[in-house]
Amino acid sequence: MFVNKILLGDNLEILKTMENETVDLIYLDPPFFSNRNYETVWGDEGEIRSFQDRWDGGIDQYIAWLKERIEQMYRILKSTGSIFLHCDWHADAYIRVEILDKIFGRHNFRNHIIWKRTNTPKGSQFENKQFGIATDSIFFYSKTNKYFFDDKTIRTKISENQIEKKYPKSDAKGRYYEYPILRSPSKGKRPNLTYEYAGYTPPDYGWVVNKKKLEEIDNRGDLGWRNNGQPFRKFRPHEDPGVIVNNYWDDILRIQSNSKESIGYPTQKPEALLERIIKCASNEGDLVLDPFMGGGTTVAVADKLNRKWIGIDQSKQAVKVTKLRLAKH
Secondary structure, X not given: OXXXXXXXXXXXXXXXXXXXXXXXXXXXXXXXXXXXXXXXXXXXXXXXXXXHHHHOOHHHHHHHHHHHHHHHHHHHEEEEEEEEEEEOOOXXXXXXXXXXXXXXXXXXXXXXXXXXXXXXXXXXXXXXXXXXXXXXXXXXXXXXXXXXXXXXXXXXXXXXXXXXXXXXXXXXXXXXXXXXXXXXXXXXXXXXXXXXXXXXXXXXXXXXXXXXXXXXXXXXXXXXXXXXXXXXXXXXXXXXXOEOOOOEEOOOOOOOOOOOOOOOOOXXXXXXXXXXXXXXXXXXXXXXXXXXXXXXXXXXXXHHOOOEEEEEEOOXXXXXXXXXXXXOO
């Protein structure tokens, strides 16, 4: 009943009405425990009421307010599902230890992702007394150890400069680097992979492929021979799996006011950030939930990537902006 719907209201009450284990991926970017004036973005009554619920009792009340919502998120998350919680330095330690570790368990902690959102952190008009803040935290937890994760879809393509360095040699077919075509001695004897080819018979640990596959590699011009008679495979740029993404994300900067993506929402997250999370932690057709929808980046990206989605927010203005954003897709 909630799929592909934007829901207006208190996310706690809405989450309580949702069925157990129905959501594949949750991304939440809750209001940070940072600047009181910055928290009220739209200024409508729903947002102001939520603001008062979070702040009146200080950090303890903020953590209690957030914890009861994440307890509901845990309940509705599938056993194969994951949660990505976005926060900043003001409360990240409390959130990890007092909420996520206790609800999901420390054994289901997967990553502390550091997002470098800017190259120019704000300084002070007076003498600096600390380092500028340029990063946010994104905590990645799974519900169980049988969760979906595939980072091959988010690997970054190798650049032209990187190609020249990584593939230093070339032939008539193009650039390549030498890749082993013989198995490692440490893997033991393999009689079925020890056969003669082009006058060469390897030691008893054999080739890495059977004879038919080796012939295919040779026929397409990807088998090479060193001066000492040793064979090797020519690994080409088009076969490159891309650069593996680690937990330090410095290649996606925050939205600038002149960006085509900008909708004027001050805490708006880049679509590239959500695209990376959604691609690696869900499949097409999976259900993605954002219980603090804000400017609608999560649902807009989920929709574009052929995922089902649910967005929740207390602000009427946030709902209106998100609906307009989806209509433009």
